[in-house]
Amino acid sequence: MTARLIAIDWGTSSFRAWLLGDDGGVIEEIPSGPGIMAVAEGGFEDCFSTLLSPWLSRWPDLPAIASGMITSRNGWVETPYLPLPLDANGLAASLLRHVTQDGHEVHFTAGAVKNPDHGVPDVMRGEEVEIFGHLAGQEHADGLFILPGTHNKWVHVENGVLSDFQTCMTGEIFALLYKDSILGRLATDDPADPAAFGRGVAAGLSRGSLMSRLFSARSLALMGRLEGGDVGDYLSGLLIGDELAVRLPLPDEPVTIIGRGDLAQRYAHAMAQAGATAVVAPPGMARAGLWEIAKLAGLVE
Amino acid sequence: MTARLIAIDWGTSSFRAWLLGDDGGVIEEIPSGPGIMAVAEGGFEDCFSTLLSPWLSRWPDLPAIASGMITSRNGWVETPYLPLPLDANGLAASLLRHVTQDGHEVHFTAGAVKNPDHGVPDVMRGEEVEIFGHLAGQEHADGLFILPGTHNKWVHVENGVLSDFQTCMTGEIFALLYKDSILGRLATDDPADPAAFGRGVAAGLSRGSLMSRLFSARSLALMGRLEGGDVGDYLSGLLIGDELAVRLPLPDEPVTIIGRGDLAQRYAHAMAQAGATAVVAPPGMARAGLWEIAKLAGLVE
Incomplete structure (x- = not known):
């Protein structure tokens, strides 16, 4: 299978990366690595290069896409929060492209924000990608999604669009x-x-x-x-x-x-x-979401 | 003024002691000392002797009374929890007497428990003494008492008797x-x-x-x-x-x-x-309550 994309789910306390081929199939996986709290400030690019060197050395031009708290103020490249309503196309259109000193291309996903200016605001980074992974191929779905974790998210989807969410600590x-x-x-x-x-x-x-x-x-x-x-x-x-x-x-x-x-x-x-x-939901939603976003953004075909 | 009683309010993170004279008047005060968490296991008696040595050396036969988390499982002498309803006389009748190796007499107050066997239980140690301090001289009072702290207590009093309470963390x-x-x-x-x-x-x-x-x-x-x-x-x-x-x-x-x-x-x-x-309420309720309990128990006149 031809390598098409490196997908990275990099959270506060976890790291996972996949080498994806045609149709998002998994060629290889790095199942764990240091979360952003375990990486010293300014050390993310080195960490990225080291962890992914087996793939980067072989496919230096392969695009990478990353989501999770790595895109936060405490992460590597801070991306904006996109206001609701938000769909997969909106997220794909807002990828923030970064080129490492070694010339590798990494695309960071944005976060999502509710009520940025009035009312009680709320934010998320990464969970929206998992939901779009679950919704891939079923664009008009409705439903309530619960994403347990350090900060649980309760997310409402209407017609394939994130319409509301709430964080619970x-x-x-x-x-x-x-x-x-x-x-x-x-x-x-x-x-x-x-x-x-x-x-x-x-x-x-x-x-x-x-x-x-x-x-x-x-x-x-x-x-x-x-x-x-x-x-x-x-x-x-x-x-x-x-x-x-x-x-x-x-x-x-x-x-x-x-x-x-x-x-x-x-x-x-x-x-x-x-x-x-x-x-x-079955496992693999973050990976599926990253592939979907990369596809919608034209990083892969 | 003649010294009558040593009153000690010894909590998780605080220590206060008073040398009390006639009618519970303050002769001297030790305004601070190590809370029970700051004392190594088995070290309470030494800590007591050291902190109070100025008073104990002068009045070796003076009774001491102590309340607060010092009477808990993590404290010096564990006392039982008394079930509700509970009044000042009930607490005074249940003092646990301890004689130190140096021959000093310390009386420990019991705690209070709600629903020990059925329903949602709740416990307190020390707050009941403060309330009885406030109620001293007004035996038939009713009211709701709020005692903010690490574990806030909401306590109902009916006709001078603690009838219900709830802890809030x-x-x-x-x-x-x-x-x-x-x-x-x-x-x-x-x-x-x-x-x-x-x-x-x-x-x-x-x-x-x-x-x-x-x-x-x-x-x-x-x-x-x-x-x-x-x-x-x-x-x-x-x-x-x-x-x-x-x-x-x-x-x-x-x-x-x-x-x-x-x-x-x-x-x-x-x-x-x-x-x-x-x-x-004005300050000094713990001290007033310890005096009241000691009086009802016949430790002082």
């Missing part, structure tokens, strides 16, 4: 509370327990102040009613349950979860417990 | 988000700004998911609509506003805020913004 708040707050003090690291997770989801779905309900992860443990090994699952369920609760009932349209492994399954289970249904 | 969550989350990245340390705080309170009082609204502290800053120096005040207001929102409208009874300096004022301002009224 569930992932980051879970990590902070579990690692650094009093809630983690009585916790022990045990294998995941679906029952404890479900109990947390039920607590999260119930009404009241989140900051009060969170404390139950400690008070239940203090009373001997929650085991140390269950605290993490309970807390995870509680936060995801709260995230769902304020959005129920969900609109009558397809709900798709785009995410990796365990986390996507947790959301699917929590939604089932809340009486909602969702489909977990 | 506002203080700890603020500290985690401001210091360690992405929300603090664009923040700079500037003098407190009441306008930014009020803007945050308004955002907190509005409906929706807390975990989503929190992200506005970043997105507003990214859009240039919130200055770095205002991020902390905005975030503080947002969390306090959310804490209030789920409890509005407040019951038609006196609302008293017991807390130190700036934080108590923040709650008073946020409540005024929400259309509620509250009175900030």
